[in-house]
Amino acid sequence: MRIDLHTHSTASDGTDTPAELVRNAAAAGLDVVALTDHDTTRGYAEAKRALRELPTGLTLVTGAELSFNLDGMGLHMLAYLFDPEEPELARECELVRDDRVPRAKEMIGKLRELGVPVTWEQVARIAGDGSVGRPHIAEALVELGVVPTVSDAFTPEWLADGGRAFADKHELDPFDAIRLVKAAGGVTVFAHPGASKRGRIVSESVIAELAAAGLDGIEVDHMDHTPETRTRLRGLADELGLLVTGSSDYHGSRKTCVLGEFTTDPEIYGEITRRATGAFPVPGAGGHPAA
Secondary structure, three states: OOEEEEEOOOOOOOOOOHHHHHHHHHHOOOOEEEEOOEOOOOOHHHHHHHHHOOOOOOEEEEEEEEEEEEOOEEEEEEEEOOOOOOHHHHHHHHHHHHHHHHHHHHHHHHHHHOOOOOOHHHHHHHHOOOOOOHHHHHHHHHHOOOOOOOHHHOOOOOOOOOOOOOOOOOOEOHHHHHHHHHHOOOEEEEOOOOOHHHOOOOOHHHHHHHHHOOOOEEEEEOOOOOHHHHHHHHHHHHHHOOEEEEOOOEEOEOOOOOOOOOOOOHHHHHHHHHHOOOOOOEEOOOOOOOO
């Protein structure tokens, strides 16, 4: 089984629509794909409709990548198979989404002060119907020739945490995020915790505190982790009794990663589905729920 538990669609900052994402996942030979857009579940319905039209046995896992803040660091937590109608979690996600537009406009203002002729209209066009975020602003910088790639915009010179054009947004406390997802019947995995090129990273002691608070796992096999980081995180997960996942963090053409670039062990995926009570994996028309 090939299982990719971290992907994005146009519902947030990917370039594939939810339907295209599902079709591309099937074409890539995946058995399971998780849709984990930033702080939103808007892509679920379209992805499920597309899944029903596929002749293959692809299974869809519903999820989200939640934004949280810890000591001034903007970080992310993957949440899987939670009840999207749970009121408290839905309200917090809405607060995060509502703050994205004023935050983006603040960053655009800072860029203009730095001499970059980016506009809100340009960023809004790039974002389309998705929840506007830094990747959309980064793509605008690519269009303007300021940086060669989206990844090159995420540096202290531009959009990285604490960078010259960075602006804060409403984000969850990580311990609250774990509590809310658990209350909604979901499973939590710390996304790319060792991605140092994105900015500061949390200490192992903090990950231990999150594990004690109910964190289920950490995303170890990820394009932004060096081999040494993966080895260290795998050892930490073993020490703390955390699940280890691997994922592509696919964003369509916005990033260089491809679907299935990193995958999750079927036994780990099975444990995630066993722990979840808020929702169940959705099987395609050609197969049964993979677990």
